[in-house]
Amino acid sequence: MDLDTVRTFVAAADAGQFQEAAAELAVTQQAVSKRVAALERELGVRLFTRTPRGVRPTIDGQAFLPHARELLRVADRAVASVRTGRRPLRVDVIASRSAQAGLLRDFHRAHPGIDLDVVMLWDIDTAVGAIRSGTIDASFRAVAAPGRPLPEDIAAVRVLDEPLDLLTGPGHALAGARSVPLAELAGHRIWMPGAVPGTEWAAYYDDLVAEFGLTIEATGPNFGSDALLDTIADTPALATFMGGRTRLVWPAGHGLRRVPVTDPTPVYPHCLLWHRDNPHPALATLRAHLATATAGRATGETWTPDWALRR
Known part of the structure; x- marks a missing residue:
C-alpha cells in the first residue's frame, strides 16, 4: 500500500477539505484527488462523500481511518529506528562483568543522552x-x-590493556603472596574451563603457555563464573587467571585472593572493532571517549602475544 496515498487520506479526513490537505502536504489539490482516488480503487470502497463545506469520510472511510493512522505511526517508527543518530548504538561485549562492559558503563555515565544497546556475542567471527x-x-x-x-x-584500535591477576582460594600455596613473578607460576595448575579452541582468548592463553611454560587446564564443562569461583575456593591445588578489571562477587566465606602477576605482567589487549563506513555519530563519540580514557593502562614490564594489535 502506497503510504503517500494513506497520508493524503488522513490529511484530507482531518482537514475536511482537499484544498487544505493539499496545502498541508505541499501538493496540488488535483494531486490530492488523484491519490484519494487511487486509494479508493485499491481498497474497492469510497472513502469520502462530498458536502457543501468540503468532504467527510464515508462509513468505510471512518472504519479505515484509525488503521491508516496506525500505518503512518508504524512507518514513522521504522524510519526513526534506522535514521542516523536516532537509533541506539549497538555494542558487543563478551560478558556483563567484563572489563569491556565496564568501559561501556563509563561511557554511558559520561554521555547519558546516548542510547545504548549492549549485546553479548561468543567469538570474533560472529562479532565481525x-x-x-x-x-x-x-x-x-x-x-x-x-x-x-x-x-x-x-x-x-587497541583501547585497554587489562592486567591479569592470579585468583586463588585461601588454601593455595600462593594465597598469601603480595605478588608473584610470572615465571614462578610454572608447575602450578591453572584451571580455565571455557577456553574454547579457535577463540581469541584461547589463542592468547596458548601463547602465554608456550612462552612461559605454564600449565593451563581447560578440562570439564564451563558452568560459568560462580561455579569456577566455588571450585577455586575449595581446591587448594587450583588457581585461575582473572582480569584485573573483571567485576566478580563471591561469598565472604570463600576467602578468595587476587594476586598481581609481575615480571612481566600479562595484559589482555582489548580492542574496539567497527565498520569503516558506519556513519552513526555516537560511534565517533565512543571512539573519542575511549581514546582519552587512561584507566587500565598497565605500567612497568608487560607481556602480550606477538599478534596483538599494537597501540
Whole structure:
C-alpha cells in the first residue's frame, strides 16, 4: 500500500477539505484527488462523500481511518529506528562483568543522552559478521590472532590493556603472596574451563603457555563464573587467571585472593572493532571517549602475544 496515498487520506479526513490537505502536504489539490482516488480503487470502497463545506469520510472511510493512522505511526517508527543518530548504538561485549562492559558503563555515565544497546556475542567471527551486516555497530575483541586478519572494511584500535591477576582460594600455596613473578607460576595448575579452541582468548592463553611454560587446564564443562569461583575456593591445588578489571562477587566465606602477576605482567589487549563506513555519530563519540580514557593502562614490564594489535 502506497503510504503517500494513506497520508493524503488522513490529511484530507482531518482537514475536511482537499484544498487544505493539499496545502498541508505541499501538493496540488488535483494531486490530492488523484491519490484519494487511487486509494479508493485499491481498497474497492469510497472513502469520502462530498458536502457543501468540503468532504467527510464515508462509513468505510471512518472504519479505515484509525488503521491508516496506525500505518503512518508504524512507518514513522521504522524510519526513526534506522535514521542516523536516532537509533541506539549497538555494542558487543563478551560478558556483563567484563572489563569491556565496564568501559561501556563509563561511557554511558559520561554521555547519558546516548542510547545504548549492549549485546553479548561468543567469538570474533560472529562479532565481525554482525558488524559487517549492520546488526551491531562495534565490538570489543582481542585482535588479530595468527592467520586470522580482519577484513579490510573493519577498523580496529587497541583501547585497554587489562592486567591479569592470579585468583586463588585461601588454601593455595600462593594465597598469601603480595605478588608473584610470572615465571614462578610454572608447575602450578591453572584451571580455565571455557577456553574454547579457535577463540581469541584461547589463542592468547596458548601463547602465554608456550612462552612461559605454564600449565593451563581447560578440562570439564564451563558452568560459568560462580561455579569456577566455588571450585577455586575449595581446591587448594587450583588457581585461575582473572582480569584485573573483571567485576566478580563471591561469598565472604570463600576467602578468595587476587594476586598481581609481575615480571612481566600479562595484559589482555582489548580492542574496539567497527565498520569503516558506519556513519552513526555516537560511534565517533565512543571512539573519542575511549581514546582519552587512561584507566587500565598497565605500567612497568608487560607481556602480550606477538599478534596483538599494537597501540
